Amino acid sequence: MIIINFAHPFTESQLIALGELAGQPVERVIDVRAQLDPQQPFAEQVRALVDSVGLSPAEWQTLPLLVNLPSLSVIAALALAELHGRMGHFPGVIRLRPATNSTPPSFEVAEILNLQAVRDGAREAR
Numbered sequence: 001m002i003i004i005n006f007a008h009p010f011t012e013s014q015l016i017a018l019g020e021l022a023g024q025p026v027e028r029v030i031d032v033r034a035q036l037d038p039q040q041p042f043a044e045q046v047r048a049l050v051d052s053v054g055l056s057p058a059e060w061q062t063l064p065l066l067v068n069l070p071s072l073s074v075i076a077a078l079a080l081a082e083l084h085g086r087m088g089h090f091p092g093v094i095r096l097r098p099a100t101n102s103t104p105p106s107f108e109v110a111e112i113l114n115l116q117a118v119r120d121g122a123r124e125a126r
Helices: 012-022 042-051 057-062 073-087 115-125
Strands: 002-005 028-031 065-068 092-098 107-114
Touching (some): 012 092, 065 073
């Protein structure tokens, strides 16, 4: 499995937990620096971020990918739209949560969200 990471770096324990949740080991993490220029259009910048991942059209559609979204909601929304267009479906996304009683603050893997399953389920509410 390949993780596309638009946020903070992962720790070794987080990567192990992700592999266990996904049922397959993390083979590679592609870190993408998701700092945008607020004076420029975001859609173009997010397209460039996703381009920088370096996957071919066939890889976007066939590789086992998980995504750690950027924390700014508008950038995350644009990234999801761009990823869906390239993949043909919504990616699985990683949710981290603060670890209890940790000093300094740290984060643990909470779950992997299947956005495509959420989308498919929402269609029943139409």
